[in-house]
Amino acid sequence: MMNVACNDRDRIFRDGTRVEWAALEAHAVSCPACADELRAWKSLSVAAQEMRDYTENPASWPRIERALAEEAGRKTQPARRRSWLSFLPGISLGWQTAVAGALVLVLAISAGWIFIRGPHRVENDKSLLKSAALENVERAEALYVQAIDKLAAEAKPQLENPATPLLANYHEKLAVLDSAIADLRTEAG
């Protein structure tokens, strides 16, 4: 049996081996101070068990299970959406751009075809041209254009000499839009 002294006590309490603990207990038989310390130290461990309550709560697992299932359900929903579009990620960005370009070209050709063929179709459909509803639309459109022109005329002095940064910004944006519209018209011939 190894021998320990009172000044070994704290070290053994902190990080003692089984042999050192046994030696301390043997020492405590003849040392009242160490016996008290040892008793107090052990009683803490015993008292700590009072804070242990492992009684089962039957409602606990079903609640967790439900939450886990809901979470798993939420996870699989976006995955399903992804799998529906799964043919896209397999195609390189270049091909995707080419496909998008081709789609735009098809749409443009279709629109051109309808534009060219439209008048013939409308000529054959005289009843639509005579419709009162069409007249109403044309009248409303004319009024709308007039109203916009009037508003533009009224706003022109203020926009050309903007009093606030907001107006200056607005004027700049309108100028950009006008320029873009003019470019498009030029391109369209």
Added chain:
Amino acid sequence: MGTMGLALPWKARIASVPRERESRVEPSEHFSGGPNPAVVDAITEDASLAAGCRAGNLQTYERLYSVHGARMRNLARNLLGNPVDAEDAVQETFLKVQRGIASFRGQSSFVTWTYRILINTCYDARRSRLRKKEVANDDSAETLRPEPRAPGAHPSLRMALERALASLTKHQRDVFLLYEVEGFRHAEIAGMLQITETASKNTLFQAKKIFA
């Protein structure tokens, strides 16, 4: 929250039941020779739990709960001070495990990783409760509000201990609860609290010195 990258040596596996009290000595100091069968079993069980959870198997989550649920709830209750918050923390932990299992690389014990998440969840809950109190202009300090426990528990002893725990620092209280109440080893506590084993031993010593 940094709960996912926990690295704990494989030898520090968590048993499903707390160890014996009375002059507890770290078993790793006394093992010699070949691998301990109990440790090997714990490693196998841990890997199996991790794999099942990664596969999204609800039965594995149920096994994790049946083995560790009561202990997790008790730890959460002692950290948070009431059973309702503890139930929420345990549920939140399971959800976090489910969300984060893909990032778990298996370099550490899965169960320790789970407890680490639980402890962080309890910290978050405590912080959140404190913030709510501050918002409500409640000047009273954040204190644990223990609820009645098992009928067999000695109420006065438990209350005295809980009052004494309130005098410890948060860190000392956490180490004391993990070691003395839940029966974890210092190596396990080190993994959970991301401290060294020596720091865990020293902290426990300081905590018990205050009590004794």
